[in-house]
Amino acid sequence: MIRHVILRIVAKTLIPCILLFAFYVQFHGDFGPGGGFQAGVIFAAGIILFALMFGLPAARRVCSPRALEILISLGVLLYGGVGLASIFKGGNFLDYSVLAHDAVHGQHIGIFLVELGVGLTVTAVMIKLFFLFAGRKHIL
Amino acid sequence: MAIIRLHDLFAAVMLLGIFSLLSAALFTLMDAVDVAFTEAAVGAGISTILLLGTLALTESEEKPEHNRRAPLALLVVLLTGAVLIYGTLDMPHYGDPAAPIHHYLADRFIESSPQELQIPNMVTSVLASYRGYDTWGETTVIFTAAIGVALGLGARRRSRRQLQEEERENKGGRA
Numbered sequence: 001m002i003r004h005v006i007l008r009i010v011a012k013t014l015i016p017c018i019l020l021f022a023f024y025v026q027f028h029g030d031f032g033p034g035g036g037f038q039a040g041v042i043f044a045a046g047i048i049l050f051a052l053m054f055g056l057p058a059a060r061r062v063c064s065p066r067a068l069e070i071l072i073s074l075g076v077l078l079y080g081g082v083g084l085a086s087i088f089k090g091g092n093f094l095d096y097s098v099l100a101h102d103a104v105h106g107q108h109i110g111i112f113l114v115e116l117g118v119g120l121t122v123t124a125v126m127i128k129l130f131f132l133f134a135g136r137k138h139i140l
Numbered sequence: 141m142a143i144i145r146l147h148d149l150f151a152a153v154m155l156l157g158i159f160s161l162l163s164a165a166l167f168t169l170m171d172a173v174d175v176a177f178t179e180a181a182v183g184a185g186i187s188t189i190l191l192l193g194t195l196a197l198t199e200s201e202e203k204p205e206h207n208r209r210a211p212l213a214l215l216v217v218l219l220t221g222a223v224l225i226y227g228t229l230d231m232p233h234y235g236d237p238a239a240p241i242h243h244y245l246a247d248r249f250i251e252s253s254p255q256e257l258q259i260p261n262m263v264t265s266v267l268a269s270y271r272g273y274d275t276w277g278e279t280t281v282i283f284t285a286a287i288g289v290a291l292g293l294g295a296r297r298r299s300r301r302q303l304q305e306e307e308r309e310n311k312g313g314r315a
Contacts, residue, residue: 025177030259033173035267041181048189076283079276094272104256111259111268118279125286126186132293133193 011053018046026119030108036115040122047123048130056134065131068124075121082113148201153191160184174263245270 026039051059083094091098096110143159146152160183167176232239249266259265267275 029264030261032261033177033263035174035264038174038177038181041178041186045181045185048186052189072283072286076279079279083272083276094276096269096272107256107265107269108259110272111264114268114272114275115264118275121279121282125282128286129190129289130186130193132290133190133197136197136293 008053011049015046015050018049019043022046022123026115027112029115030111036118037122039115040119041126043119043123044126044130047127051130051134056131060131063127065128068128068131071120071124072128075117075119075124078117078120079114082110082117086110149195149199150192153188153195156191157184157188160188 022039022043025034025042026036029035029039047059047063050062082096082099086095086098087093089098094110094114096107096114097103099106099109143152143155146155160179164176164180164184167173167179249262249270253259253262253265253270
Protein backbone atom coordinates (compact mmCIF):
# COMPACT_ATOMS: atom_id res chain seq x y z
CA MET A 1 0.00 0.00 0.00
CA ILE A 2 2.86 2.35 0.77
CA ARG A 3 3.83 2.42 -2.91
CA HIS A 4 0.65 4.21 -3.96
CA VAL A 5 1.79 7.82 -3.89
CA ILE A 6 -1.65 9.41 -4.00
CA LEU A 7 -3.07 7.21 -1.23
CA ARG A 8 -0.02 7.81 0.91
CA ILE A 9 -0.07 11.59 0.53
CA VAL A 10 -3.82 11.84 1.11
CA ALA A 11 -3.56 9.63 4.18
CA LYS A 12 -0.64 11.65 5.50
CA THR A 13 -2.63 14.87 5.25
CA LEU A 14 -5.82 13.31 6.58
CA ILE A 15 -4.48 11.45 9.62
CA PRO A 16 -3.45 14.55 11.65
CA CYS A 17 -6.80 16.17 10.87
CA ILE A 18 -8.67 13.05 12.00
CA LEU A 19 -6.71 12.86 15.25
CA LEU A 20 -7.17 16.57 15.91
CA PHE A 21 -10.88 16.28 15.17
CA ALA A 22 -11.09 13.42 17.64
CA PHE A 23 -9.64 15.63 20.37
CA TYR A 24 -12.07 18.39 19.40
CA VAL A 25 -15.02 15.99 19.66
CA GLN A 26 -13.70 14.71 22.99
CA PHE A 27 -13.18 18.03 24.72
CA HIS A 28 -15.91 20.01 22.97
CA GLY A 29 -18.57 17.40 23.70
CA ASP A 30 -20.11 19.64 26.34
CA PHE A 31 -20.90 22.31 23.78
CA GLY A 32 -21.43 20.54 20.50
CA PRO A 33 -22.36 17.05 19.44
CA GLY A 34 -20.03 14.30 20.44
CA GLY A 35 -18.42 12.87 23.51
CA GLY A 36 -16.05 10.22 24.68
CA PHE A 37 -17.43 7.36 22.63
CA GLN A 38 -17.49 9.18 19.30
CA ALA A 39 -14.10 10.75 19.93
CA GLY A 40 -12.62 7.39 20.79
CA VAL A 41 -13.93 5.81 17.62
CA ILE A 42 -12.68 8.70 15.47
CA PHE A 43 -9.24 8.58 17.04
CA ALA A 44 -9.11 4.82 16.52
CA ALA A 45 -10.16 5.34 12.90
CA GLY A 46 -7.18 7.65 12.44
CA ILE A 47 -4.79 5.05 13.83
CA ILE A 48 -6.42 2.31 11.74
CA LEU A 49 -5.98 4.42 8.60
CA PHE A 50 -2.33 4.76 9.56
CA ALA A 51 -2.07 0.99 9.96
CA LEU A 52 -3.73 0.42 6.60
CA MET A 53 -1.29 2.75 4.88
CA PHE A 54 1.98 1.98 6.59
CA GLY A 55 1.47 -1.57 7.74
CA LEU A 56 0.77 -3.21 11.05
CA PRO A 57 4.34 -3.21 12.43
CA ALA A 58 4.57 0.57 12.03
CA ALA A 59 1.23 1.02 13.77
CA ARG A 60 2.36 -1.36 16.53
CA ARG A 61 5.33 0.90 17.10
CA VAL A 62 3.01 3.90 17.44
CA CYS A 63 0.72 2.25 19.97
CA SER A 64 2.18 -0.82 21.51
CA PRO A 65 -0.26 -3.62 22.43
CA ARG A 66 0.89 -3.42 26.04
CA ALA A 67 0.05 0.29 26.24
CA LEU A 68 -3.32 -0.40 24.65
CA GLU A 69 -4.13 -3.01 27.28
CA ILE A 70 -3.21 -0.55 30.01
CA LEU A 71 -5.32 2.18 28.41
CA ILE A 72 -8.35 -0.10 28.12
CA SER A 73 -8.37 -0.69 31.86
CA LEU A 74 -7.27 2.85 32.69
CA GLY A 75 -10.40 4.33 31.09
CA VAL A 76 -12.73 2.09 33.07
CA LEU A 77 -10.74 2.74 36.25
CA LEU A 78 -10.90 6.49 35.65
CA TYR A 79 -14.67 6.31 35.31
CA GLY A 80 -15.03 4.17 38.41
CA GLY A 81 -12.48 6.34 40.22
CA VAL A 82 -14.63 9.42 39.68
CA GLY A 83 -17.55 7.50 41.14
CA LEU A 84 -15.52 6.43 44.17
CA ALA A 85 -14.13 9.94 44.60
CA SER A 86 -17.67 11.28 44.83
CA ILE A 87 -18.45 8.66 47.49
CA PHE A 88 -15.42 9.73 49.51
CA LYS A 89 -16.46 13.36 49.14
CA GLY A 90 -19.74 12.48 50.79
CA GLY A 91 -22.09 12.02 47.85
CA ASN A 92 -23.56 9.08 46.03
CA PHE A 93 -21.68 6.96 43.49
CA LEU A 94 -21.12 9.11 40.37
CA ASP A 95 -22.70 12.17 41.98
CA TYR A 96 -20.36 14.79 40.55
CA SER A 97 -21.87 17.74 42.42
CA VAL A 98 -19.66 17.14 45.44
CA LEU A 99 -16.40 17.07 43.48
CA ALA A 100 -15.86 20.84 43.63
CA HIS A 101 -17.01 23.64 45.91
CA ASP A 102 -20.10 24.48 43.92
CA ALA A 103 -22.29 21.87 42.29
CA VAL A 104 -22.12 23.15 38.71
CA HIS A 105 -18.35 23.21 38.68
CA GLY A 106 -18.27 19.73 40.20
CA GLN A 107 -20.58 18.47 37.47
CA HIS A 108 -18.26 19.95 34.82
CA ILE A 109 -15.21 18.24 36.31
CA GLY A 110 -17.05 14.97 36.70
CA ILE A 111 -18.39 14.92 33.15
CA PHE A 112 -14.99 15.87 31.74
CA LEU A 113 -13.23 13.04 33.58
CA VAL A 114 -15.91 10.50 32.84
CA GLU A 115 -15.92 11.32 29.14
CA LEU A 116 -12.15 11.08 29.14
CA GLY A 117 -12.42 7.62 30.67
CA VAL A 118 -14.92 6.50 28.05
CA GLY A 119 -12.76 7.98 25.30
CA LEU A 120 -9.62 6.19 26.49
CA THR A 121 -11.32 2.83 26.76
CA VAL A 122 -13.10 3.09 23.41
CA THR A 123 -9.99 4.23 21.55
CA ALA A 124 -7.86 1.46 22.97
CA VAL A 125 -10.52 -1.21 22.46
CA MET A 126 -11.11 -0.28 18.83
CA ILE A 127 -7.41 -0.20 17.96
CA LYS A 128 -6.85 -3.42 19.88
CA LEU A 129 -9.65 -5.20 18.03
CA PHE A 130 -8.29 -4.05 14.69
CA PHE A 131 -4.78 -5.20 15.59
CA LEU A 132 -6.12 -8.57 16.68
CA PHE A 133 -8.06 -9.07 13.46
CA ALA A 134 -5.37 -7.77 11.16
CA GLY A 135 -2.53 -9.52 12.98
CA ARG A 136 -3.93 -13.02 12.66
CA LYS A 137 -2.69 -13.87 9.22
CA HIS A 138 -0.36 -11.02 8.29
CA ILE A 139 -2.91 -9.37 6.03
CA LEU A 140 -1.03 -6.10 6.19
CA MET B 141 -32.78 -6.71 0.57
CA ALA B 142 -29.82 -6.80 -1.78
CA ILE B 143 -27.54 -7.32 1.23
CA ILE B 144 -29.39 -10.52 2.16
CA ARG B 145 -29.56 -11.89 -1.38
CA LEU B 146 -25.96 -11.22 -2.33
CA HIS B 147 -23.50 -14.08 -2.34
CA ASP B 148 -20.47 -11.87 -2.86
CA LEU B 149 -19.68 -10.94 0.73
CA PHE B 150 -17.34 -8.11 -0.23
CA ALA B 151 -20.17 -6.33 -2.04
CA ALA B 152 -22.46 -7.04 0.93
CA VAL B 153 -19.99 -5.40 3.33
CA MET B 154 -19.72 -2.38 1.05
CA LEU B 155 -23.52 -2.10 0.86
CA LEU B 156 -23.72 -2.32 4.65
CA GLY B 157 -21.26 0.56 4.92
CA ILE B 158 -23.29 2.63 2.48
CA PHE B 159 -26.44 1.79 4.40
CA SER B 160 -24.82 2.99 7.63
CA LEU B 161 -23.74 6.22 6.00
CA LEU B 162 -27.23 6.80 4.63
CA SER B 163 -28.83 6.18 8.01
CA ALA B 164 -26.30 8.59 9.54
CA ALA B 165 -27.55 11.20 7.07
CA LEU B 166 -31.11 10.29 8.05
CA PHE B 167 -30.29 10.80 11.75
CA THR B 168 -28.79 14.19 10.93
CA LEU B 169 -31.98 15.18 9.15
CA MET B 170 -33.92 14.18 12.26
CA ASP B 171 -31.68 16.44 14.39
CA ALA B 172 -30.11 13.53 16.26
CA VAL B 173 -26.58 14.67 15.56
CA ASP B 174 -24.94 12.63 18.32
CA VAL B 175 -26.49 9.42 17.06
CA ALA B 176 -25.57 10.29 13.48
CA PHE B 177 -22.00 10.84 14.62
CA THR B 178 -21.83 7.43 16.23
CA GLU B 179 -23.48 5.71 13.29
CA ALA B 180 -21.10 7.29 10.78
CA ALA B 181 -18.00 6.51 12.83
CA VAL B 182 -18.88 3.03 14.07
CA GLY B 183 -21.28 1.68 11.45
CA ALA B 184 -19.71 3.07 8.32
CA GLY B 185 -16.13 3.22 9.58
CA ILE B 186 -14.90 0.72 12.14
CA SER B 187 -17.32 -2.14 11.59
CA THR B 188 -16.75 -2.04 7.83
CA ILE B 189 -13.02 -2.26 8.44
CA LEU B 190 -13.45 -5.14 10.88
CA LEU B 191 -15.74 -6.99 8.48
CA LEU B 192 -13.24 -6.51 5.67
CA GLY B 193 -10.51 -7.79 7.97
CA THR B 194 -12.60 -10.88 8.64
CA LEU B 195 -13.15 -11.35 4.91
CA ALA B 196 -9.43 -11.21 4.35
CA LEU B 197 -9.06 -14.01 6.89
CA THR B 198 -11.80 -16.15 5.39
CA GLU B 199 -13.27 -16.09 1.90
CA SER B 200 -15.17 -13.29 0.24
CA GLU B 201 -17.65 -15.63 -1.40
CA GLU B 202 -20.55 -17.26 0.39
CA LYS B 203 -20.68 -21.02 0.20
CA PRO B 204 -23.46 -22.19 -2.11
CA GLU B 205 -26.20 -23.75 -0.11
CA HIS B 206 -29.00 -25.73 -1.69
CA ASN B 207 -32.35 -24.14 -1.20
CA ARG B 208 -34.30 -26.09 1.37
CA ARG B 209 -37.85 -25.09 2.02
CA ALA B 210 -38.83 -25.07 5.67
CA PRO B 211 -42.56 -24.39 6.02
CA LEU B 212 -42.47 -24.51 9.84
CA ALA B 213 -39.77 -21.82 10.01
CA LEU B 214 -41.72 -19.64 7.59
CA LEU B 215 -44.82 -20.04 9.72
CA VAL B 216 -42.93 -19.06 12.90
CA VAL B 217 -41.43 -16.01 11.20
CA LEU B 218 -44.80 -14.87 9.84
CA LEU B 219 -46.48 -15.36 13.23
CA THR B 220 -43.77 -13.40 15.06
CA GLY B 221 -43.99 -10.62 12.49
CA ALA B 222 -47.76 -10.48 12.81
CA VAL B 223 -47.55 -10.29 16.62
CA LEU B 224 -44.93 -7.52 16.42
CA ILE B 225 -47.05 -5.50 13.98
CA TYR B 226 -50.10 -6.03 16.21
CA GLY B 227 -48.03 -4.69 19.10
CA THR B 228 -47.15 -1.50 17.24
CA LEU B 229 -50.83 -0.68 16.66
CA ASP B 230 -51.16 0.54 20.24
CA MET B 231 -48.08 2.74 20.06
CA PRO B 232 -48.43 6.51 19.77
CA HIS B 233 -47.81 8.05 16.38
CA TYR B 234 -44.28 9.00 15.43
CA GLY B 235 -43.44 12.50 16.63
CA ASP B 236 -46.54 12.69 18.82
CA PRO B 237 -45.67 15.25 21.53
CA ALA B 238 -48.10 13.64 23.98
CA ALA B 239 -46.37 10.25 23.82
CA PRO B 240 -45.49 8.95 27.30
CA ILE B 241 -41.80 8.57 26.44
CA HIS B 242 -41.53 12.35 26.06
CA HIS B 243 -43.01 13.01 29.50
CA TYR B 244 -41.51 10.45 31.83
CA LEU B 245 -38.15 12.06 32.65
CA ALA B 246 -37.48 14.14 29.57
CA ASP B 247 -39.44 17.13 30.88
CA ARG B 248 -37.37 17.30 34.03
CA PHE B 249 -34.09 16.90 32.09
CA ILE B 250 -35.00 19.62 29.62
CA GLU B 251 -36.20 22.02 32.30
CA SER B 252 -33.51 21.62 34.90
CA SER B 253 -30.34 20.60 33.07
CA PRO B 254 -29.46 24.12 31.80
CA GLN B 255 -29.55 25.45 35.40
CA GLU B 256 -28.15 22.42 37.18
CA LEU B 257 -25.29 21.63 34.85
CA GLN B 258 -24.92 24.69 32.59
CA ILE B 259 -23.81 22.55 29.67
CA PRO B 260 -25.26 23.50 26.30
CA ASN B 261 -25.32 19.97 24.89
CA MET B 262 -28.13 18.26 26.74
CA VAL B 263 -27.24 14.85 25.31
CA THR B 264 -23.88 14.98 27.06
CA SER B 265 -25.38 16.10 30.36
CA VAL B 266 -28.01 13.36 30.29
CA LEU B 267 -25.58 10.63 29.24
CA ALA B 268 -22.69 11.53 31.52
CA SER B 269 -24.44 12.90 34.58
CA TYR B 270 -28.10 12.00 34.95
CA ARG B 271 -27.48 8.59 33.49
CA GLY B 272 -23.92 8.22 34.69
CA TYR B 273 -24.70 4.75 35.98
CA ASP B 274 -25.92 3.68 32.58
CA THR B 275 -22.85 4.97 30.77
CA TRP B 276 -20.63 3.35 33.40
CA GLY B 277 -22.33 0.06 32.58
CA GLU B 278 -21.77 0.62 28.87
CA THR B 279 -18.09 1.32 29.41
CA THR B 280 -17.67 -1.87 31.40
CA VAL B 281 -19.55 -3.75 28.68
CA ILE B 282 -17.07 -2.48 26.07
CA PHE B 283 -14.22 -3.42 28.41
CA THR B 284 -15.57 -6.91 28.98
CA ALA B 285 -16.31 -7.44 25.30
CA ALA B 286 -12.77 -6.41 24.40
CA ILE B 287 -11.33 -8.87 26.90
CA GLY B 288 -13.58 -11.60 25.53
CA VAL B 289 -12.58 -10.95 21.93
CA ALA B 290 -8.91 -10.69 22.88
CA LEU B 291 -9.10 -14.04 24.64
CA GLY B 292 -11.00 -15.58 21.75
CA LEU B 293 -8.44 -14.44 19.22
CA GLY B 294 -5.54 -15.49 21.45
CA ALA B 295 -3.99 -12.06 21.87
CA ARG B 296 -1.28 -12.84 24.39
CA ARG B 297 0.08 -15.98 22.80
CA ARG B 298 0.14 -14.49 19.36
CA SER B 299 1.77 -11.26 20.36
CA ARG B 300 4.53 -13.12 22.18
CA ARG B 301 5.16 -15.33 19.16
CA GLN B 302 5.23 -12.26 16.96
CA LEU B 303 7.71 -10.60 19.27
CA GLN B 304 9.97 -13.64 18.97
CA GLU B 305 9.59 -13.54 15.18
CA GLU B 306 10.46 -9.88 15.09
CA GLU B 307 13.51 -10.48 17.27
CA ARG B 308 14.62 -13.27 14.99
CA GLU B 309 14.12 -11.04 11.96
CA ASN B 310 16.08 -8.26 13.61
CA LYS B 311 18.94 -10.62 14.41
CA GLY B 312 18.84 -12.00 10.89
CA GLY B 313 18.95 -8.47 9.50
CA ARG B 314 21.99 -7.60 11.55
CA ALA B 315 23.82 -10.78 10.66
